[in-house]
Amino acid sequence: MPVLRFYKLYLSPNRKYVKLLKNLLGFVPGNLMLYRLAFRHKSVAQVVKKGVKNSNERLEFLGDAVLGSVVAEILFKMYPYEDEGFLTELRSKIVSRINLNQLGRKLGFEQLVEFDNRVINTSRQSSLLGDAFEALIGAVYLDKGYNFTKEFLATRIIKPHVDIHKLENTETNFKSKLIEWCQRHSKDITFELTSNQQGESSKLFTVQASIDGEIFGSGKEFNKKTAEKLAAEKACEALGI
Amino acid sequence: MPVLRFYKLYLSPNRKYVKLLKNLLGFVPGNLMLYRLAFRHKSVAQVVKKGVKNSNERLEFLGDAVLGSVVAEILFKMYPYEDEGFLTELRSKIVSRINLNQLGRKLGFEQLVEFDNRVINTSRQSSLLGDAFEALIGAVYLDKGYNFTKEFLATRIIKPHVDIHKLENTETNFKSKLIEWCQRHSKDITFELTSNQQGESSKLFTVQASIDGEIFGSGKEFNKKTAEKLAAEKACEALGI
Incomplete structure (x- = not known):
């Protein structure tokens, strides 16, 4: 839909946000609300219903699961002769909080994450980036489906930013x-x-x-x-x- | 492909196995090797290369991840106003070993699981069913893709066999x-x-x-x-x- 794409990027009232996301993620997002939600920490969320806050925590739950599944498949295919113990360990290194926080930083999520800095002090902010990374995967999945998310993770995230072979040999101390x-x-x-x-x-x-x-x-x-x-x-x- | 389907069900040398799977799963499998592998316990596996055995353990790793992701999405959409703590807990009840073993039994996997009964005694055999269930999800995923697997799990497994609302209120003792x-x-x-x-x-x-x-x-x-x-x-x- 080139017309819709053109509208989103150049005419819509959200064009700035759309462009920012496109630059960071490499694609034009569909449902913007999902992406805004993915970057909203609970410290700035409002109660929407029955005590539920519109923060990124639910998306984080979903994204964590989708991420686990995509990474499992990538490793399953990448290492056809390794057993499930090897695959499990390597996956947990890739999806570790520390690795996800770094990914969030590399991807420039600092410009996007909304939080209350009276609640979260500077040195703790990085863990927000990993949480937002998982929530973003949840948003991409709901917006674009599994295969798109898999392709996005493989080509835009893992290939350029995660050195799987290096992690293979890392003992985390x-x-x-x-x-x-x-x-x-x-x-x-x-x-x-x-x-x-x-x-x-x-x-x-x-x-x-x-x-x-x-x-x-x-x-x-x-x-x-x-x-x-x-x-x-x-x-x-x-x-x- | 109705011709291929006809061949598989009525003419191929594996037609008996194909029919058995069709009856249990509700669809005609594509790559039979994957399904045979999903039901092969390590006690009867042969070494294929570099000490790797062709058992269902790698498929179990993959299937566990895909299952986690599908169940996460089902719960995410089923409970729009529950927080991630609730979702996480309910998911872990659904994918618990005990629940998966029961599912494997309900689905009739006893006829399919291959294992060495000199190694695995009768009372321990049920845990093989849950493992095979996860491995089967891995096989369905590789054979048919994510959306098919999601649909299969939602309509053929969870809807008829898993009472989510009941699990919600279960405290596992x-x-x-x-x-x-x-x-x-x-x-x-x-x-x-x-x-x-x-x-x-x-x-x-x-x-x-x-x-x-x-x-x-x-x-x-x-x-x-x-x-x-x-x-x-x-x-x-x-x-x-």
Whole structure:
């Protein structure tokens, strides 16, 4: 429909937004409402009915599922002689929060995500990008269908931005990743054991990862090392590294 | 292609298998190899290359993802005013191992699943049905595409066999479910605390659920009750109840 396309891009009152999306995504969106919703964090959502807010969370649920399915197929076909354990692990690296946050940043979602910056502080904003990325996949799916979404993910997202073969060999070590990042940015990182809860049948360790005195992640486990790892992973996620 | 369809159903050397599948699934399959693979448990698989066996495990990985995506969309559209927490929980009930095992049984997969019964004892066979169900979804997807699979799942599987509204209100209590089942089948059930590992920083409980003296599930947690629950869940899964 070249006429409709022309109207959307050059004449409609939303032409600026349409152009912005087209530049970022590589296609002209159909139902704009879906895309606006995908970029709306719950901190700026309004209640629409029965306590339901028009935020991107429902789209995120849908997009996460569609993304999982598309990535599963890509890997299934890419590695015909690897078993399901290999495929499962590799997929979880590709769709990890950290990877999705980075993708959101690479795609320039910072210009699009709406949120209340009194609620979400700067360093935590990157996790919004990954959430918006998943919600966007949900929006593309509802707008254009499965095959379009698969093609979009394969050619516009994964091929240019995700090095699958590199991820294959990556062991994710969040603690060293976080320490490196802090050194590079001249920040102090501390892992602090904040509680050591001793119940009837458990001994839980809570570790907080703080950067320049601000807590960025905390982990709870009945093993101090694992609690540290969890805290580091959450801090990495919050920082989008 | 009515000629090809006629050939497949009445003339081809595989016509018996094609008819069986048509009766169970409601459509004439395209690539038969995929369906045979979907019903082949690893206990009867042969090594095809580099240690890879031609079992249904890879198809199960793919089918699990496609199923998750289709169910996500069905729920997304069925409950426009529920939040993502509700949707996530309901989906996990629908795609639970127990539910999938039951689906496999209802669909008559017992006649189709190939496995080595020297390796898999009778009471554990039901979990093979759920695995085969997921693998079948993977096969249908590769054979017929996403939209066909979605339609197939919605009209042939979910509508007649899954009561979503009932699941919505179900709290899954595996322990009572297991005890009930044992009473109905006049079997003895015991939950036995087998170890109480006390490490430097943990106190792990291992509980085994045994039926008539045979272990059907075990759970490990640092809380005895949860360990029992886990053991019961695994036993329910093994028994396909």
